[in-house]
Amino acid sequence: ELKVEQNPxxxxxxxxxxxxxxxxxxxxxxxxxxxxxxxxxxxxxxFVLLSNGAVKQEGRLMASLDTKARLSTLHxxxxxxxxxxxxFCAVGIQGAQKLVFGxxxxxxxxx
Amino acid sequence: xxxxxQSPKYLFRKEGQNVTLSCxxxxxxxxxxxxxxxxxxxxxxxxxxQIVNDFQKGDIAEGYSVSREKKESFPLTVTSAQKNPTxxxxxxxxxxxxxxxxxxxxxxxxxxx
Numbered sequence: 001e002l003k004v005e006q007n008p009x010x011x012x013x014x015x016x017x018x019x020x021x022x023x024x025x026x027x028x029x030x031x032x033x034x035x036x037x038x039x040x041x042x043x044x045x046x047f048v049l050l051s052n053g054a055v056k057q058e059g060r061l062m063a064s065l066d067t068k069a070r071l072s073t074l075h076x077x078x079x080x081x082x083x084x085x086x087x088f089c090a091v092g093i094q095g096a097q098k099l100v101f102g103x104x105x106x107x108x109x110x111x
Numbered sequence: 112x113x114x115x116x117q118s119p120k121y122l123f124r125k126e127g128q129n130v131t132l133s134c135x136x137x138x139x140x141x142x143x144x145x146x147x148x149x150x151x152x153x154x155x156x157x158x159x160x161q162i163v164n165d166f167q168k169g170d171i172a173e174g175y176s177v178s179r180e181k182k183e184s185f186p187l188t189v190t191s192a193q194k195n196p197t198x199x200x201x202x203x204x205x206x207x208x209x210x211x212x213x214x215x216x217x218x219x220x221x222x223x224x
Contacts, residue, residue, distance in 0.1 A: 031211045042201060043154075043215040088153065092211030097142055097161050098169070099211055101154045 031092030134202035
């Protein structure tokens, strides 16, 4: 059974600082997705990572995938308040048409 | 405008009543999914369907039922057998077997008292 674990689960940081959210998963997969969720809202797709070594960047967010380590990271550079949200990683189950989600990381960025 | 719609946004029911949540998509996606999200928690898969007239149980299917009579529609019924139905319900769809990326609807918040 595929398990996906994120850490930290809660992160409070100051504007302007850098930080990284980690997503570990338990079995082989080369399909990893990052989503953002604002309070009371649905999930918005951020990044699609489809191969070992994949790196994607959008503004102050950068995601990477290391399939050998079964690890993805979401790096925040010079955080701003607008990035406050809950971030989920999700891993595709090989041979099945579904995703397994991590618990989510609730990020709060303080002015 | 292509997308996924869920209705209603908020739904209130008395305990013991069945309730059906709507999910419609005009993206021409084959696969559709239902998730449940509890406060401060991640998403748990209830049911999914990869093709019309076929669906599979997810991790927490007990107390729920679905149908897939049309490609565009995947309604979820929360039955009275579901012990703790109050939650945020999210519907998603996926383009084709070659991708795992799912697109989400706006969600329905169900409160049962």
